Amino acid sequence: PLRTGSVTGSLDSWFKTARDADAGRNSLLTYQLTSNPSFSLALNENPGGKRQPELVLERALDREKQSSFELVLMAVDGGDPTRSGTVQIRINVTDLNDNQPVFSKSVYEARVAENLPVGSLVLRVWATDADMGSNGRVSYSFGNVPDDVPLFFVVDSESGEIRIAGLLDFEEKNKYSFGMEARDGGGLIGHCEVQIDITDENDNVPEITILSLSSPVPEDAAIGTVVALLKVRDRDSGENGQVSCELSGEVPLSIVASSGGSSPFGSWTR
Incomplete structure (x- = not known):
């Protein structure tokens, strides 16, 4: 076998130099090689006058x-008629680790719901x-990742599967971006990026905070008097974070939204 980058290889390492029992002009004259752009034939004469064929590598394999x-x-001999003999040469090219792993995508994206099971x-x-x-076997690992990524995700080094390692919380962090590496047996590395968006689940109850409270309330207080100022908040997003308020029981009070309803604050009025 010739490795990529080899310059010459003597055919004598595969078979003995051709022999012809005839003498004079009827004996062996020369060698010929089938045309191939990667190889050529050189004939070198040794001290005994014997012509030794050598296979020359013309370009990198x-x-x-x-x-x-x-x-x-x-x-081929020099007789008339010309006689010849042939031999087949099979050249197997051995592998060098000259290719790095290549990911099927440069960026992988996923959307997963918070609170997915580990x-x-x-x-x-x-x-x-x-x-x-x-040289062609690939193993996977995290590349340059933030400190919190290994707390929530784990990668299988053989399959490349990324799985949940800890409970995700949309309200704490809703997006993770980190690098992945693929390393072959010869140490060459390929890179890609992973982006994971966390979607919201309705896992938070509304929170009510009393900012101010007037108590007791005089019996002659005018209608519309603000009795209490409340703040209502839900940490979820979108529809999961929209709240409505109502009073239970029969009381001469009502709840109105402050700032035209665009604020999380409300007042409790008589």
Whole structure:
């Protein structure tokens, strides 16, 4: 086998130099090689006058494009009629770790609901390596990640699956971005980015805070007097965070929204 970058390889390492039992002009004259742009034939004469064929590599080989070559070497004598003999040469190109892993995407995106159970699958990254054997086997790991990422996510080094490792909370953090690495057996590394959006679940109850309270209330207080100022808040988002307020029981009081209803504050009036 010739490695990529080799310059010459003596054919004598595969077979003995051709022999012809005839003498004079009827004996062996020369060698011929089937045409191939990657190889050529050189004839070197040794001190005994014997012509030794050598196979010369004309350009760099790439196993990922062509892993083997089939050539035919012909030995021709100088007789009339000309006689020849042939031998087949098979050249297998050995692999070098000259390809790094390549992810199927440069950016992987996912949307997952908060409070997913630990162990739930988020997404799977995937990388391929054109090399063979250990040079083409890929393992996955986190790259440059914030400190909190390993607290909430874990990656399977063989499958590339990213799963939940801790309970997510939309109200604490709703987006995670981090790097992933794919490393082959020869140490070459490919990179990609993962972006995970956390979606909101209705997991928070409304909170009521009394900001001010006038008590007791005089019996002759005018209608519209503010008795209490309340703040109502729900940490969820969207419709899950919209609240409405009402009083229970029969009381001569009502709740009105402050600032035209656009504020989280409300007043309790007589």
